[in-house]
Amino acid sequence: MTSASARPLPLPLVRHAGLAPRVWLVWSLAAVTAALASDNPVYRGLVALAALNVLLTWLPPGRNLRPLAVAVVLAAAFAGLVNVIASHTGADVVLRLPADWPLVGGPLTVESLAFGGALGLGLVAALLAVAPLSLILEPHDVVDAMPAPLERTGIAVATSLNLVSGFGRTFTAVRDAQRMRGWRPRGIRSWNEVLVPVILTAIEDSVLLAEAMEARGFGAGRRTSYAREAICRWDWIVVAGALGAAGLLIAARLAGTPVDWQPYPTLALPPINPVLVAGCLALTLPAFARAAPARPRDTGDRS
Amino acid sequence: MRRLAVTIVVAMSVAALASLAPRSLVPSACAAAGSHHAALVVEHGDGSVVSRCVAFDASQVTGEELLTASGIAWSGQTFGGFGEAVCAMDGEPARYSSCPGADGYWAVFVVRGGGVWQLSNVGISTLTVADGDAEGFRFVPSSGNPAAPPLPAGICAPASSVPAATPSATPTATGPATPVATGPPTPAATPKPAATAVVAPTVRPTAATSDVAAPGSVASPSFGAIDSATAAIAGVTASFAPTSSAGVAPGFDAPAPAPGPTPGPDLGLLAAALAGGGLGGLALVRLIAMRRSVR
Numbered sequence: 158m159t160s161a162s163a164r165p166l167p168l169p170l171v172r173h174a175g176l177a178p179r180v181w182l183v184w185s186l187a188a189v190t191a192a193l194a195s196d197n198p199v200y201r202g203l204v205a206l207a208a209l210n211v212l213l214t215w216l217p218p219g220r221n222l223r224p225l226a227v228a229v230v231l232a233a234a235f236a237g238l239v240n241v242i243a244s245h246t247g248a249d250v251v252l253r254l255p256a257d258w259p260l261v262g263g264p265l266t267v268e269s270l271a272f273g274g275a276l277g278l279g280l281v282a283a284l285l286a287v288a289p290l291s292l293i294l295e296p297h298d299v300v301d302a303m304p305a306p307l308e309r310t311g312i313a314v315a316t317s318l319n320l321v322s323g324f325g326r327t328f329t330a331v332r333d334a335q336r337m338r339g340w341r342p343r344g345i346r347s348w349n350e351v352l353v354p355v356i357l358t359a360i361e362d363s364v365l366l367a368e369a370m371e372a373r374g375f376g377a378g379r380r381t382s383y384a385r386e387a388i389c390r391w392d393w394i395v396v397a398g399a400l401g402a403a404g405l406l407i408a409a410r411l412a413g414t415p416v417d418w419q420p421y422p423t424l425a426l427p428p429i430n431p432v433l434v435a436g437c438l439a440l441t442l443p444a445f446a447r448a449a450p451a452r453p454r455d456t457g458d459r460s
Numbered sequence: 461m462r463r464l465a466v467t468i469v470v471a472m473s474v475a476a477l478a479s480l481a482p483r484s485l486v487p488s489a490c491a492a493a494g495s496h497h498a499a500l501v502v503e504h505g506d507g508s509v510v511s512r513c514v515a516f517d518a519s520q521v522t523g524e525e526l527l528t529a530s531g532i533a534w535s536g537q538t539f540g541g542f543g544e545a546v547c548a549m550d551g552e553p554a555r556y557s558s559c560p561g562a563d564g565y566w567a568v569f570v571v572r573g574g575g576v577w578q579l580s581n582v583g584i585s586t587l588t589v590a591d592g593d594a595e596g597f598r599f600v601p602s603s604g605n606p607a608a609p610p611l612p613a614g615i616c617a618p619a620s621s622v623p624a625a626t627p628s629a630t631p632t633a634t635g636p637a638t639p640v641a642t643g644p645p646t647p648a649a650t651p652k653p654a655a656t657a658v659v660a661p662t663v664r665p666t667a668a669t670s671d672v673a674a675p676g677s678v679a680s681p682s683f684g685a686i687d688s689a690t691a692a693i694a695g696v697t698a699s700f701a702p703t704s705s706a707g708v709a710p711g712f713d714a715p716a717p718a719p720g721p722t723p724g725p726d727l728g729l730l731a732a733a734l735a736g737g738g739l740g741g742l743a744l745v746r747l748i749a750m751r752r753s754v755r
Contacts, residue, residue, distance in 0.1 A: 196557065199732045206739035213746040246537035246547055246559050256538060256585070263538030272557065419555035422535035422548055429728030434735050441739065 175215060176446055178302035180392045181289050184211075187399035188286035188440050194406040195416040197427045198275040201282045203437035204402075207444075208285035214444040215293045225292070229284050233277030240273030241265055248423040268420045275418060316366065320359070327358045391446040398439035405436035496591035499571075499612035500530045504552050505564060505599040509609065513616040523568065523584035523595050536584070543583025552599055560602070567606035569596035577608035592616075 176184075192204045216222065242261045247268025256262045290299055296315050303311040331354045340350055409430065410416050418427035494515030502510045512530040524544050527534055534549040537559045546566040547559035560566075568584055569577040571594035580587050589595050594612035 199736075203732070203735055203739065206736065206743060209743045210739055210746065213743060213750060216750070244537065244559075246535060248535065256543075417557060419557040421556050421559065425555070426729070429726070429732045431728050431731040434728065434731040438735050438739075444742075 175293075176395060176443060177386050177388055177392050178294055178298040179386065180388070180395050181294055181443075182299070182302040183396050184399040184440070184443060185287050185290055187403040189283050190403040191406050191437065191440065192279055192282035192286055194403065194410060195418075196275055196279065197416055197418045197429075198278050199418075199427050199429050200406065200416075200433060200437055201275065201278040203434065204440060205278060205282035205285050207437060207440040208282065208288070210441055211443045212285060212288055212292065214447045215289065217293065220292050222292075225284070225288055229281050232280040232284060233274075236277040236280055237270065237273035240276055241270050244269040244272065246421050268422070268424055271424055272420045275420075312370075316370070320363065320366075323362060324355070324359050327362070328355050331355050331358065395442045395446060398442040402436040402439045405433055409433055497616040498526055498589045498591065499594035499615035500526060500532070501594065501596040501609045501612050501615065502532060502550060503596075503598040503609035504550065510550060511612065511615045520588045520590040523570070523580070523587035523589055526589050526595050527584060527597075538585070539583060543586035545583050546597060549597060549599075562602060564599050564601050566597050567600045569598070569608050570594065571596070571612055577611070579606060579608075 188204055188208055192201055195201075212222075242265065245263030245266070247264075247266030249267040250264040251267055251270070252265045254262050254265065294302070300308065300311045300315055328351070332351050335351055335354075340347070342348065406416065409432075414430060415428040416430075416433070419425075494517045496517065496519070497513055497515050498521075500512040500514055504510075510532065512532065514526050514529050516526070516529065521529075524536070527546075527549075532550050535547050536544040537547050538544050545559065546568065547556060547561075548554075549566055553561060553564075568580040568587065570580050570587060570589065571577055573592050577596055584595075587595070594615070596609040596612065598607060598609040600606040
């Protein structure tokens with residue numbers, strides 16, 4: 158046996174149809190960091206628009222955006238409303254509720270409304286930034302994208318989250334089955350006939366899942382890998398742009414450059430730095446990676 | 461259920477409208493001088509001190525009303541049963557996004573009948589001040605025990621020496637160099653109050669507000685008088701020289717545009733507008749294309 162034959166063969170390269178899952182993970186984390194690194198609504202709005210463009214570009218056919226849109230709108234509205242009714246400061250009073258009303262009593266101001274809007278915009282940007290992890294990637298891609306120390310944690314979390322939807326499906330199935338047997342809801346006690354089978358089924362599913370994972374070696378060591386991920390030029394460009402955007406905002410903050418927006422006591426335009434605007438624009442790079450030539454799914458390379 | 465919701469909405473609307481009704485000015489009869497007086501001392505974070513003697517007719521007024529009647533611009537936030545807290549006063553801090561601020565806050569003190577400063581445990585809307593009392597504010601760091609401002613002794617001189625405060629359209633800048641307003645009385649240099657004026661016009665300066673007129677001091681019949689008594693206490697003088705304009709409460713008018721060359725377009729704003737417009741347009745195009753492909 159020669160020394161050349163003793164050397165292990167290099168793992169085949171797997172090229173993804175789009176960006177590599179690890180690149181998506183880095184991009185999402187960077188976008189969330191950029192969205193939350195300041196409370197400046199301009200930067201938050203740009204991050205949200207960049208993430209929306211990326212999402213619309215890469216959204217697989219058949220995926221529905223409506224639940225995300227509803228969640229985004231509700232989160233933004235809730236944040237804005239809470240700030241308006243709880244923060245009674247600012248110069249321009251729109252309405253004055255009696256001061257003895259708990260929490261909501263006091264002046265409601267334009268400034269608190271604007272600041273609430275900025276808070277909501279931050280939530281919108283953060284939600285849109287992490288949306289690709291669930292809407293573009295498959296669950297196993299997310300698990301594979303995690304660093305080795307977090308791999309098993311990721312599997313456990315993904316499995317737990319999967320159980321939530323499984324519980325819902327079981328509940329629907331058991332309730333429909335009971336209805337076909339003539340069951341009708343008559344007060345709280347009548348729900349025992351649905352909840353008890355649902356809980357028993359959920360426990361049974363959990364035991365089955367645990368046995369299946371045990372049989373597949375979960376907890377015995379690292380997952381084996383038959384291929385290594387190919388990182389192409391666009392992957393590097395996207396990673397550099399995302400890290401650059403987050404890094405610029407953090408560096409500006411550390412350097413003392415005005416980044417935050419302070420709406421009180423009177424509304425004023427937020428400070429806007431053209432360099433930071435350009436940094437936020439760099440988060441749109443994944444949208445342009447789509448225009449790159451399509452790559453084959455699996456072109457193993459053992460050379 | 462719907463009836464309950466309608467009732468709640470109607471009740472909230474009625475309460476809100478009722479609260480919008482103009483409230484009587486507390487020191488309403490204090491056009492020249494009231495029958496009672498209370499001192500107000502404000503010490504900034506840099507040690508500069510502003511003080512006022514405020515006259516009022518009622519037997520007692522709230523700390524909020526006293527502060528508002530003093531003509532010092534301030535901004536506050538309501539904290540439920542605690543009452544109104546001062547977030548910014550006399551331009552400190554110039555801007556803020558949380559109240560109380562992370563770096564410092566306005567601590568409130570009160571003197572009852574010539575005693576010593578006591579830290580108030582209620583907001584200024586709940587705090588009451590009577591004749592001979594004093595209300596004090598000091599901008600203190602967030603950590604540690606708040607130190608009290610200088611004692612208010614001598615701020616409220618006898619009524620005969622207290623000139624009536626009439627809003628002046630002439631900026632006054634007298635005395636030595638001041639930490640608040642130095643140099644010529646240009647709009648940019650003078651009125652901190654103009655930048656932070658938030659007090660509702662219904663409780664604004666119809667009260668007789670007077671700066672201290674200690675013997676031998678400069679006592680101008682305007683908000684802009686120099687408080688020499690305070691200067692003696694703190695070692696600095698504070699000028700307060702807002703201008704006045706029609707339709708705006710005296711002392712709280714907006715500053716006129718600063719003289720000099722007109723600034724060009726803000727590059728950051730331009731970049732943000734272009735970036736936002738471009739990204740928004742692109743997202744719209746993609747959405748339309750997506751809907752068409754679904755059909």
